[in-house]
Amino acid sequence: MTAPKEHLIEVRGLRSQFGDNVIHDDLDLTVERGEVIGVVGGSGTGKTVLLNTIIGLKEPEGGSVSIFGRDMATLSKEEAADVERRTGVLFQSGALFSSLTVLQNVAAPLVEHTRLPIDTINEIAEMKIAMVGLKPGAHHLKPAELSGGMKKRVGLARALALDPELLFLDEPTAGLDPIGAAAFDELIRQLSDDLGLTVFMITHDLDSLYAITDKVAVLADKRVVAKATVSELERSDHPWIREYFLGPRGRAARAA
Amino acid sequence: MARADFQVEEKGDGAVLSLSGDWTTTSLGRTGRRLQDAVAGRKVARIDLTDLQKFDTAGALALVQGGVGGLGKAAWKARPEAGRIYALVEKLERQSVPPPRRADPVTRTFAKIGHGVYDFAAEATLSLAFLGRLIAATGSALKHPGRIRWAAWVSQAERSGLDALPIIMVTNFFIGAVVAFLGVDLLTQFGAGVFAVQLIGVSVLREFAVVITAVLLAGRSASAFAAEVGAMRMNQEIDAMQVMGVNAFQALVIPRLAALLVMLPLLTFAAMLAGLFGGLLVTWSSLNLGPAFFMQRLQDDPNMFQHAMVGLSKAPVFALVVAAIGCRQGMAVAGDVESLGRRVTAAVVQAIFAIIFLDAVFALIYLELNL
Numbered sequence: 001m002t003a004p005k006e007h008l009i010e011v012r013g014l015r016s017q018f019g020d021n022v023i024h025d026d027l028d029l030t031v032e033r034g035e036v037i038g039v040v041g042g043s044g045t046g047k048t049v050l051l052n053t054i055i056g057l058k059e060p061e062g063g064s065v066s067i068f069g070r071d072m073a074t075l076s077k078e079e080a081a082d083v084e085r086r087t088g089v090l091f092q093s094g095a096l097f098s099s100l101t102v103l104q105n106v107a108a109p110l111v112e113h114t115r116l117p118i119d120t121i122n123e124i125a126e127m128k129i130a131m132v133g134l135k136p137g138a139h140h141l142k143p144a145e146l147s148g149g150m151k152k153r154v155g156l157a158r159a160l161a162l163d164p165e166l167l168f169l170d171e172p173t174a175g176l177d178p179i180g181a182a183a184f185d186e187l188i189r190q191l192s193d194d195l196g197l198t199v200f201m202i203t204h205d206l207d208s209l210y211a212i213t214d215k216v217a218v219l220a221d222k223r224v225v226a227k228a229t230v231s232e233l234e235r236s237d238h239p240w241i242r243e244y245f246l247g248p249r250g251r252a253a254r255a256a
Numbered sequence: 257m258a259r260a261d262f263q264v265e266e267k268g269d270g271a272v273l274s275l276s277g278d279w280t281t282t283s284l285g286r287t288g289r290r291l292q293d294a295v296a297g298r299k300v301a302r303i304d305l306t307d308l309q310k311f312d313t314a315g316a317l318a319l320v321q322g323g324v325g326g327l328g329k330a331a332w333k334a335r336p337e338a339g340r341i342y343a344l345v346e347k348l349e350r351q352s353v354p355p356p357r358r359a360d361p362v363t364r365t366f367a368k369i370g371h372g373v374y375d376f377a378a379e380a381t382l383s384l385a386f387l388g389r390l391i392a393a394t395g396s397a398l399k400h401p402g403r404i405r406w407a408a409w410v411s412q413a414e415r416s417g418l419d420a421l422p423i424i425m426v427t428n429f430f431i432g433a434v435v436a437f438l439g440v441d442l443l444t445q446f447g448a449g450v451f452a453v454q455l456i457g458v459s460v461l462r463e464f465a466v467v468i469t470a471v472l473l474a475g476r477s478a479s480a481f482a483a484e485v486g487a488m489r490m491n492q493e494i495d496a497m498q499v500m501g502v503n504a505f506q507a508l509v510i511p512r513l514a515a516l517l518v519m520l521p522l523l524t525f526a527a528m529l530a531g532l533f534g535g536l537l538v539t540w541s542s543l544n545l546g547p548a549f550f551m552q553r554l555q556d557d558p559n560m561f562q563h564a565m566v567g568l569s570k571a572p573v574f575a576l577v578v579a580a581i582g583c584r585q586g587m588a589v590a591g592d593v594e595s596l597g598r599r600v601t602a603a604v605v606q607a608i609f610a611i612i613f614l615d616a617v618f619a620l621i622y623l624e625l626n627l
Binding site: 085098099101110113114115116117120122123124126127128130131136137139140142143144160161162163190191193194195196 | 280281282284285286288289312313314317321337340341343344345348349350351352353355356590591592593594
């Protein structure tokens with residue numbers, strides 16, 4: 001494909017602050033269709049704030065955010081519903097509805113946004129649960145009965161329920177054992193390839209970065225200081241990026 | 257958005273399925289069911305994708321369930337990305353599991369009664385255990401006053417005592433006014449309107465001030481204690497205290513208990529003043545008896561001081577009950593949100609019930625003592 005790629009997410013001159021504490025200042029970021037982008041940065045650099053701003057949970061103090069080419073600040077009700085249908089979010093700790101079973105959790109977006117008959121909804125939800133690698137035995141469990149890794153998988157199944165074009169993941173592999181994390185990485189990569197997903201992934205996990213991302217955006221100094229492939233970032237001379245990728249853990253992940 | 261549709265045509269070597277429109281979650285509707293009926297008993301040899309627009313996993317699922325299986329990669333040559341989605345869905349081991357069966361209504365009713373009895377006994381045991389730990393913690397706090405957490409104590413006293421002052425005074429003001437209206441109205445019929453002052457004095461000082469204050473604190477502080485302690489439990493803060501060797505009772509329960517123990521009598525006193533003030537305004541306006549007369553009638557009654565003391569004597573007991581029930585329910589919160597809601601509700605209901613019940617017990621005791 002030679003045509004210029006469509007910008008699914010476009011953040012221009014974003015400013016975020018809490019009181020006097022400025023988190024982002026003049027931050028720019030674009031994500032193209034089909035990209036798997038990893039967002040890294042030290043603790044407190046506002047990765048989750050950036051995510052929340054893009055998905056509309058937080059109003060920016062300045063600058064603009066557009067998704068699917070539409071400005072988030074001026075969305076009509078119908079456009080906002082359309083954006084919600086076309087995006088899926090996996091929150092850091094799953095954020096499953098604790099009063100619903102696994103199946104009901106995954107079916108919830110379908111019930112909300114489609115007019116499918118209820119048995120079709122259940123079949124689609126069962127398919128999504130199978131897609132994220134959970135056994136049918138988990139269908140009728142409540143979130144309190146699940147392990148951390150299972151919760152993440154259910155959260156991913158719920159995020160995928162409406163077949164979104166754009167998937168947001170907030171530290172998907174945090175708190176998983178290395179085997180589980182590798183399997184989760186593999187799953188996300190496979191789904192993004194097969195379903196043509198665009199993925200915006202916050203992570204601390206160097207292995208995930210090497211395994212599945214196309215590009216990595218680095219948050220530092222209140223901005224995105226670099227957005228490039230991992231191998232390009234390894235050659236960067238920004239002090240934080242050097243330390244991140246060329247430190248002992250970075251070297252180990254690269255060798256793997 | 258184009259609705260999903262299809263056509264099945266018999267050609268020489270088998271059926272040809274032509275798909276059209278968007279085969280996606282939002283536009284699929286009942287097409288999947290219709291496809292199942294149309295394809296039933298036939299073998300789909302080829303599919304025609306010329307008119308197919310969007311395609312997602314829900315569309316793929318409809319095809320797989322419709323019995324369109326065993327198509328190779330070649331069949332999807334026109335739309336390789338749709339083929340990948342189809343292949344992903346086809347190889348999934350989907351399986352439906354019926355929800356766990358619920359017992360029949362009769363069994364459920366008996367099970368509920370049984371659980372109720374068992375839970376009541378278990379709750380009672382746990383409450384006694386809590387009481388025991390509470391007494392032990394209080395004992396050790398008294399033995400080592402240096403370990404008392406004064407900062408926590410003062411902040412709790414401010415939050416659950418001082419901040420409650422406005423609402424408690426306003427509520428009791430209205431209670432006093434209502435009693436005065438009723439008293440004046442009834443007693444004037446017998447030509448004894450001036451005795452409304454005594455009625456206000458006795459009812460406010462002896463009962464209403466302390467009971468209304470305690471009930472308001474049950475709604476305000478017992479719920480807050482249960483929610484705070486419960487959220488700390490869910491957040492593993494109490495486990496963290498335990499491994500640090502911090503006694504959770506010393507750190508969380510004792511300050512709350514001590515704060516209410518001091519604040520509830522003070523609040524009750526303020527409530528008495530507010531109640532009397534409400535009564536005073538009503539007698540003044542409806543009987544034209546001024547404040548000086550109102551005060552004089554109260555002072556002339558030799559028992560009025562005793563009524564006030566009886567009222568105040570209940571305050572510390574109610575304080576203990578409200579704080580202990582709130583913290584006890586907070587400590588019993590399990591990991592999930594539902595149990596937090598259940599426990600907070602239980603804290604308020606139990607605290608209010610205990611206040612009314614104990615008030616009745618006090619009434620009997622003081623009656624026997626002729627106070």
